[in-house]
Amino acid sequence: xxxxxxxxxxxxxxxxxxxxxxxxxxxxxxxxxxxxxxxxxxxxxxxxxxxxxxxxxxxxxxxxxxxxxxxxxxxxxxxxxxxxxxxxxxxxxxxxxxxxxxxxxxxxxxxxxxxxxxxxxxxxxxxxxxxxxxxxxxxxxxxxxxxxxxxxxxxxxxxxxxxxxxxxxxxxxxxxxxxxxxxxxxxxxxxxxxxxxxxxxxxxxxxxxxxxxxxxxxxxxxxxxxxxxxxxxxxxxxxxxxxxxxxxxxxxxxxxxxxxxxxxxxxxxxxxxxxxxxxxxxxxxxxxxxxxxxxxxxxxxxxxxxxxxxxxxxxxx
Numbered sequence: 001x002x003x004x005x006x007x008x009x010x011x012x013x014x015x016x017x018x019x020x021x022x023x024x025x026x027x028x029x030x031x032x033x034x035x036x037x038x039x040x041x042x043x044x045x046x047x048x049x050x051x052x053x054x055x056x057x058x059x060x061x062x063x064x065x066x067x068x069x070x071x072x073x074x075x076x077x078x079x080x081x082x083x084x085x086x087x088x089x090x091x092x093x094x095x096x097x098x099x100x101x102x103x104x105x106x107x108x109x110x111x112x113x114x115x116x117x118x119x120x121x122x123x124x125x126x127x128x129x130x131x132x133x134x135x136x137x138x139x140x141x142x143x144x145x146x147x148x149x150x151x152x153x154x155x156x157x158x159x160x161x162x163x164x165x166x167x168x169x170x171x172x173x174x175x176x177x178x179x180x181x182x183x184x185x186x187x188x189x190x191x192x193x194x195x196x197x198x199x200x201x202x203x204x205x206x207x208x209x210x211x212x213x214x215x216x217x218x219x220x221x222x223x224x225x226x227x228x229x230x231x232x233x234x235x236x237x238x239x240x241x242x243x244x245x246x247x248x249x250x251x252x253x254x255x256x257x258x259x260x261x262x263x264x265x266x267x268x269x270x271x272x273x274x275x276x277x278x279x280x281x282x283x284x285x286x287x288x289x290x291x292x293x294x295x296x297x298x299x300x301x302x303x304x305x306x307x308x309x310x311x312x313x314x315x316x317x
Contacts, residue, residue, distance in 0.1 A: 003285045004126075006021075006038055011042060015134045016132065018131045019038065020128075020129050020234045020287050022127045022146050022238075023124065024190070026122075028077075029063075029076070029124050029125050030126040032066075032067060032079055041132070046058065050134075052222075056139065057141065064199070071109065072119060124197055125214070126196055126197060127192060127236065127237075128144060128146070128195075128216075129142045129146035129148050131148055136226070138223050139220065141220050142219050142221075143196065144192050145192045146237060147234070147235060150223075154249065156245040162192075163193045164191070165184060174193065176211070177213040187201070193214065194216065225293070232289075232290070236286065238285050238287070242273035265290060266288050266289075266290060
């Protein structure tokens with residue numbers, strides 16, 4: 001399974017955080033983001049000042065910075081699998097952080113010396129779609145083709161944009177950075193235009209991170225929640241390849257009339273999308289989070305129940 005998720009209804013006393021990370025080329029980058037991205041949002045000075053959008057943008061770009069060097073290599077190796085995990089654990093015993101720094105959200109991510117000090121970052125990557133709720137404000141940050149959708153009186157509204165290479169703004173950046181698009185894929189490889197990781201697409205030293213062939217720079221969308229808002233869905237493209245935003249909202253609303261457990265509804269969505277054979281639509285990994293709101297939002301947003309996330313790997317992974 002290459003997907004990961006993060007659900008923190010109480011990121012702090014006033015904010016909830018939810019994120020879906022869809023990995024490609026391996027699971028390590030998705031797991032890295034699930035472990036660290038919300039911590040970087042929390043520690044940024046813009047977060048304390050109430051600017052969640054800026055804090056999220058910096059956290060997305062910070063992931064690429066943190067995955068470089070000896071410490072980045074070691075952490076990715078431990079989060080990876082098979083022989084990478086073995087070598088990472090061995091190296092972790094030699095270059096282990098002092099005092100459990102890896103679990104400290106305010107760790108300054110000090111550099112480490114070792115045989116991978118010149119590591120430029122992973123060639124694998126992940127998309128990231130994050131939603132943060134503070135009072136009646138909802139902030140969505142997205143890089144890639146995962147998607148955030150809200151149901152407002154049963155009407156589906158996309159709160160993020162799928163970053164595909166064919167979009168004019170993405171195509172323009174890709175070409176200016178020296179990349180190309182072949183068969184709808186960036187350099188004939190990636191079918192998305194923004195992602196965390198994928199360092200092989202980010203090697204133009206004359207350009208900032210925001211203008212590389214593939215960028216981790218997210219779109220930020222801020223909306224005010226109201227009493228008409230029923231629930232929020234974050235899901236990776238394994239879901240959206242099979243259902244439109246409105247189809248998913250209709251299905252979740254229908255299931256909410258029968259089932260209170262959000263985890264069970266996630267499972268039902270996966271079953272509906274799962275391909276009968278190991279080819280075509282429904283074979284991709286599927287990760288989804290449903291956040292259901294209480295009816296009264298005007299006095300400050302609250303969650304009717306703890307949001308549940310579920311992961312389902314495709315059968316051919």
